[in-house]
Structure formats: C-alpha cells, structure tokens
Amino acid sequence: MSHGASAAEEALPQLEKIGPHRKRLGLISVVACLGGLLFGYDTGVANGAEGPMAQDLGLNLLQLGLVIASLGFAAAIGALLAGSLADAIGRRRAILVLAVLFFGGVMLVIFSPGGGGVFDPVGFAMLLSGRIVLGLAVGGASSVVPIYLAELAPYEIRGSITGRNELAIVSGQLAAFVVNALIAVTVGETGGVWRLMFAVCAIPALCLFFGMLRMPESPRWLVEKGRTERALAVLETVRSKSRAKAEFEQIAIIAEEESGAKIGLGALLTNKWLLRIVAVGAGLAMIQQLTGINTIMYFGSRVLEQAGMTPQQAVLANISFGVVAVIGGIIALRNMDRIDRRKTFIIGLSLTTTCHVLVLIATAVFPEGHPARMWAVLILVVAFVLSMQTFLNIAVWVWLAEIFPLHMRGLGFGISAFFGWGMNGLLAFVMPTLLEWSLGGTFGLLAVVGVLGILFIYRFVPETRGRTLEALEEDVTTGTINIITASQRVHSRR
Numbered sequence: 001m002s003h004g005a006s007a008a009e010e011a012l013p014q015l016e017k018i019g020p021h022r023k024r025l026g027l028i029s030v031v032a033c034l035g036g037l038l039f040g041y042d043t044g045v046a047n048g049a050e051g052p053m054a055q056d057l058g059l060n061l062l063q064l065g066l067v068i069a070s071l072g073f074a075a076a077i078g079a080l081l082a083g084s085l086a087d088a089i090g091r092r093r094a095i096l097v098l099a100v101l102f103f104g105g106v107m108l109v110i111f112s113p114g115g116g117g118v119f120d121p122v123g124f125a126m127l128l129s130g131r132i133v134l135g136l137a138v139g140g141a142s143s144v145v146p147i148y149l150a151e152l153a154p155y156e157i158r159g160s161i162t163g164r165n166e167l168a169i170v171s172g173q174l175a176a177f178v179v180n181a182l183i184a185v186t187v188g189e190t191g192g193v194w195r196l197m198f199a200v201c202a203i204p205a206l207c208l209f210f211g212m213l214r215m216p217e218s219p220r221w222l223v224e225k226g227r228t229e230r231a232l233a234v235l236e237t238v239r240s241k242s243r244a245k246a247e248f249e250q251i252a253i254i255a256e257e258e259s260g261a262k263i264g265l266g267a268l269l270t271n272k273w274l275l276r277i278v279a280v281g282a283g284l285a286m287i288q289q290l291t292g293i294n295t296i297m298y299f300g301s302r303v304l305e306q307a308g309m310t311p312q313q314a315v316l317a318n319i320s321f322g323v324v325a326v327i328g329g330i331i332a333l334r335n336m337d338r339i340d341r342r343k344t345f346i347i348g349l350s351l352t353t354t355c356h357v358l359v360l361i362a363t364a365v366f367p368e369g370h371p372a373r374m375w376a377v378l379i380l381v382v383a384f385v386l387s388m389q390t391f392l393n394i395a396v397w398v399w400l401a402e403i404f405p406l407h408m409r410g411l412g413f414g415i416s417a418f419f420g421w422g423m424n425g426l427l428a429f430v431m432p433t434l435l436e437w438s439l440g441g442t443f444g445l446l447a448v449v450g451v452l453g454i455l456f457i458y459r460f461v462p463e464t465r466g467r468t469l470e471a472l473e474e475d476v477t478t479g480t481i482n483i484i485t486a487s488q489r490v491h492s493r494r
Contacts, residue, residue, distance in 0.1 A: 012250075012468075013243045015154050025152065025238040029161055031211035032148055033168035034204050035095055035141035038102045040172020041201045042134050043071065044322070047173075047300045048180030048315045053194040057127070058119035061436070065429045068298055070128055072425025074135025075142065076418045082140030083147075083414020087407075090225075091148035091218045098140045099209035105133030106202050110195045135421075143417045146401035147409055151218040152238060154247075155468045159336030159398050166394035167329035173297055174322030175200075184315050219248070220406055220469070223255045254406065254470045267408055273479040274405070278412050280460045281400055284345075285420025287453035288396045291352050292446045293388045294424050295431050296321060296381060302432065303381065306439045307363075308374035317378055321385045328389025335390075340465050341399050345457045348391025353450030355384035356443045363440030377439070402464040405473040461485070 016022060046068050054064045078101075086094040108130030114123025145165045153161035180197050187193050222231035231251070235244035268274045296303065300321050304314035335344070359380045366373035404412030434442045462485040464472055475481040 012246050013240065015156050015243065016240055019240075021238050021240060025161065028152060028215055028238070029149055029164050031208070031215055032095065032145050033165050034208035034211060035098060035145040036165040036168030037172040037175070037204050038201055038208065039138045039141045040169035040174075041176045041204070042102070042106075042138050042172075043169075043294060044173030044176030044297050045180065045197050045201065046071075046298050047296075047318060048177065048184065049194040049197040050298070051301065051311065052184075052191075055117060056115050056191060056194060057123060058114075058117050059124070061432045063119075063124065065432050067124075067128060067131055069425045069429035070131045071135035071138060072294070072421050072428050074132040074425075075139030076421035076425060078136035078139025079143040079417030079421055080139075080414040081136070083143045083410035083412075083417070085140075085410070086144045086147060086221075087410035090221055091144055091151065092212060092215055093217075094140065094144045095148065095212050096209060098137045098144065099205055099212065101133055101137035101140070102205035102208070103202055105130050105135075105137055106198055106205065108133060110199045115192055139417060139421050142397070142421070143410065143413050146397045147413055148218055150398070150401035150469070151220040151409075152216075152234075154239065154243070155466070157337055158402065158469075159341075159395075159465060160333045162398045162401050163329075163333050163336045163394040166389075166397050167326070167333060170322065170325035170329045170389055170393070172204075174319070174326050177319045177322040181315050181319055184312065220251055223248075223251045224406055228252065250468065250470050254473060265408075265411060267405075268411065271477065273477060273482070274408065274412075276479075277403060277462075277476050277481070278415050280462075281403060281412060281416035282419035283456055284396060284461060285400065285416045286423045287349070287449075287456060288392060289420050289423040289427060290446065290449040290453065291349070291384075291388060291392065292356070292427065292443070293352075293385070293393065295427055296385060298428055299431055299435065300381070302435055303439065304374065304378060306435055307377035308369065308371075309378075320378070320382050324382050324386040325389045328386045328391075329394060331390045332394040336394060336398060337465065340463050341395050342457065342461055342463050344391050344395045345461060346454055348387060348395070349450055349454045349457065351387035351391065352384055353447050353454070355380050355387060356447035356450060359384075359443040360440045360447065363443075399461075399464055402467075402469065402472060403462070403476060405477055406469070 050064060050068060053059070053067070059067065082094055082098065085097070108126055110130075112123045112126035112130060114120030114127075146162050149162045149165060150158055176197070179200050183193055183196050187196065216234045216237065217230070219231040219234040222228070222234065228248075232244065232248045235248055238244075239247065268278060300318045301311070301314040304317055305311060309317060359377060362376040362380060363373065366376055400413050400416050401409075431442075434445075462481045467475075472481070475484065
C-alpha cells in the first residue's frame with residue numbers, strides 16, 4: 001500500500017484472488033477494451049497508410065498533416081464531450097455511442113471519392129469528415145473506457161484493470177502496423193490500398209457495440225443517480241457479497257455527503273482544489289503527448305525513411321514499434337499495482353528524454369547516407385517506445401481515471417484529455433514539416449520538453465496508488481492531497 005492510505009482501505013474485506021467474480025470482471029474489461037483496440041488501430045493505421053493515401057489523393061504535406069492532425073483535434077473535443085456525456089447518461093451508454101461513431105467514421109473514410117493522384121475537393125472533405133468522426137470516437141474512448149474500468153475495479157488491482165485499456169490501445173496499433181505491412185507487401189502501396197487498411201477497424205467497432213449491450217453500468221455512477229439497489233447488484237457480480245456490501249457502504253456515504261452540493265462544472269468553478277487538480281491533469285496529459293509517442297505511431301515510417309530506409313523497409317521495421325509497445329504494456333500492467341505512479345512517471349520521462357538526446361547525437365554523428373544512421377535511429381526509437389509504454393502511457397491514463405471526484409470524474413478526465421489531444425493534434429500537424437526540417441533537431445526539441453515534464457511531475461503530481469476512489473475524492477476536494485504530495489517530495493529526497 002502506498003503512502004497516505006487511510007483506514008477506509010484497511011476496513012474492506014480481503015479481495016478474492018480467483019473465482020467467478022474475477023472472471024466476470026475480466027470479461028467486462030475485455031469487452032470495454034475493444035474501445036481501446038479501436039483507439040489504437042485508428043491512430044496507428046495512419047502510420048503506413050498516410051504515404052499511399054497522399055499519393056493516391058494528390059495531397060501535399062500541409063493537406064496530409066491536416067488529415068492526420070484532424071483526428072487529434074477532434075479527439076480533444078470528443079474527450080471533453082464524452083466525459084460530460086458519460087456523467088449524464090452513464091459510462092456504458094456513452095461507450096455504445098462511441099461504437100457507432102467508430103463505425104460511421106471508417107465508412108466515411110473508405111468511401112470518400114477520388115484517386116489516381118488527382119486532388120478532389122469533395123473527396124478530401126469527406127475524408128477529413130471521416131477522420132473527424134473517428135477522432136471524436138477515439139477521444140471519447142480515451143476518456144470513458146478508463147473511467148468505466150476504474151469504477152468497476154477494486155482498488156487493490158485498479159491499476160492493472162484500468163491499464164488493460166492502454167494495452168488494448170498498443171495492441172490495436174500493432175495490429176494496424178501488421179495489417180499495413182501485409183497489405184503493402186501483398187497488394188502494393190499504390191491506388192486505393194489505404195482504404196483496405198482503414199476498413200479493417202469496422203469489425204471491432206461492431207463487436208464493441210454488441211458486446212457492451214450485455215455489460216453492466218458503473219456501480220458508482222448508479223449510486224450517484226440514486227439507483228442504489230442496482231448498484232449493489234452490479235457490485236455483487238464482481239465482488240464477494242461481504243466485499244460488495246462494504247464497498248457499497250463507502251460509496252453511499254460519499255454520495256450522501258455530496259447530495260445537494262454542486263456537481264460537475266459548478267463544483268469545479270467554486271473549488272480551488274478541484275481547479276488545481278484539473279490543471280495538473282491537463283498538464284500531465286500534455287506532457288505525455290509532448291514525448292512524441294503518437295508522432296512515432298503516426299509518422300514512424302516517415303522517421304525511418306528520413307533515417308535512410310526505403311519505404312518498404314520502413315513499413316516492415318515499423319512493426320517493431322508495435323511489438324515493443326505491447327511488451328512494454330505487459331510489463332507495465334505487472335508493475336502498475338506495485339510501483340507508485342509518481343515514481344513510474346519520473347523513471348519513464350527520464351528514459352524517454354535520454355532516448356531523444358541520443359537520437360539527436362546519432363543523427364549528428366552519422367550523416368545522411370551513412371549505413372549506420374538508419375540502424376542507430378531504429379534502435380533508439382524502439383528503446384523510446386519501450387520506455388514510454390513500460391512507464392508512462394498506461395500509468396498516465398490510470399492516474400487520470402483515479403484522481404477526480406465521482407461527481408465530476410467524466411468532466412475532469414475530459415478536460416485533461418482535451419488538452420492532451422489538442423497537443424496531439426498540434427504535433428501531428430507540424431510533424432511532417434519538422435521532420436523535413438531536421439530529424440535530429442525534432443528529437444532535440446522533444447528532449448527539452450521532457451526535462452520540463454520531469455520537474456512538473458516532481459512538483460505537482462500527487463500519488464494515487466493503493467487508495468480507494470472515495471478516499472482520494474475526500475483528499476482532492478479538501479486539498480489534503482497537496483499536503484501528502486509535499487511530504488512525498490520530502491520523503492523522496494531522503
């Protein structure tokens with residue numbers, strides 16, 4: 001148990017290690033994580049599809065950057081809207097809405113007219129619209145799925161349960177890289193091959209929709225809406241009866257204390273501690289994006305081509321990014337409930353920043369055309385992705401799902417994700433131009449931001465591991481969490 005654990009955690013009956021309740025929780029997480037799989041595929045498919053798409057549709061660099069970046073910008077809006085939607089209609093129904101958006105977005109993309117290398121304004125508009133719809137779904141999934149899992153999971157294994165969504169994301173990205181490579185090798189990289197690459201994600205979208213029809217609503221959301229009997233019934237499907245009753249009582253106490261109080265945006269604007277924690281959440285989400293991880297997932301093939309690989313070599317080597325991302329995700333899940341979040345963040349940013357500096361050095365030491373240049377860049381970017389997935393990506397989404405009080409969890413997560421996805425979109429828009437300017441210089445800029453990120457986390461980000469959501473809610477709302485964070489900084493210096 002981490003520093004700052006309260007008597008509330010100690011009072012709960014011991015969690016079952018195995019049994020039907022754990023199996024049921026596992027099934028719920030698998031179905032919900034199809035949203036993460038779609039998130040991953042739709043962000044990763046551009047890495048490999050963007051070249052053939054630009055060639056087929058006659059897009060210049062700015063137009064291509066807009067198509068890729070539109071997903072990130074729309075995801076920012078989607079995260080914000082879906083967070084509030086999940087607070088209003090429930091986590092489960094919000095995920096069903098997102099499944100419909102995933103399917104509709106991919107249909108717009110694959111059926112957009114145009115081709116043959118000639119720019120078609122109508123086809124471009126339809127393609128852009130499809131990417132925007134997909135972005136709304138991706139952003140929504142990034143907000144709602146972690147919240148849904150965190151609210152269903154017991155606090156002892158909340159990190160590993162919630163973190164499964166991030167593992168699903170990187171698995172979706174790996175699937176996109178593999179599918180892209182298979183299609184590129186067997187069909188080629190010309191014509192409408194990019195449409196096939198996008199079309200694959202229609203299948204998990206349908207599976208998510210029909211799967212969520214049979215899944216339960218979040219018990220914490222049900223309590224907040226006064227549906228207490230249903231909430232207890234849901235808890236009893238994923239806990240032993242004694243544990244479900246004890247957790248339900250703690251949830252009900254917090255809900256009763258807050259009955260009649262301001263909720264959502266009203267609560268946020270009238271409580272300086274809630275404003276502070278939302279600002280910290282937004283900062284952490286932006287730091288995650290400023291590592292450049294999604295730049296690699298969008299433009300990894302382009303980075304490797306800049307390093308000296310041929311297009312076919314790059315699309316095949318790109319699979320290595322997806323493989324190590326999944327490996328890192330598995331390691332992260334194993335450690336998520338063993339290592340404090342703050343420590344995980346600082347280790348991760350230290351490693352990723354080191355990789356950025358080494359890429360800068362490698363591109364300076366090995367000039368363009370040098371045979372060692374592409375291998376050095378490949379190895380260092382693989383190390384960067386492994387470090388990112390092992391220590392940062394899963395932990396950030398888990399932390400965001402834990403830190404906000406129930407009455408504004410969707411809103412707080414949505415605001416944080418809005419800033420994160422906004423930064424994602426900005427990076428995606430400028431990255432083709434930055435890479436064209438200087439491969440090493442681009443990674444050098446990311447390294448500078450990484451150093452600033454480490455300082456931000458050390459100073460402002462509180463610990464959440466080993467706490468119930470209700471205990472965290474009380475400390476966040478009263479500002480006690482900031483005193484605990486200050487004591488953790490002192491403890492870490494000793």
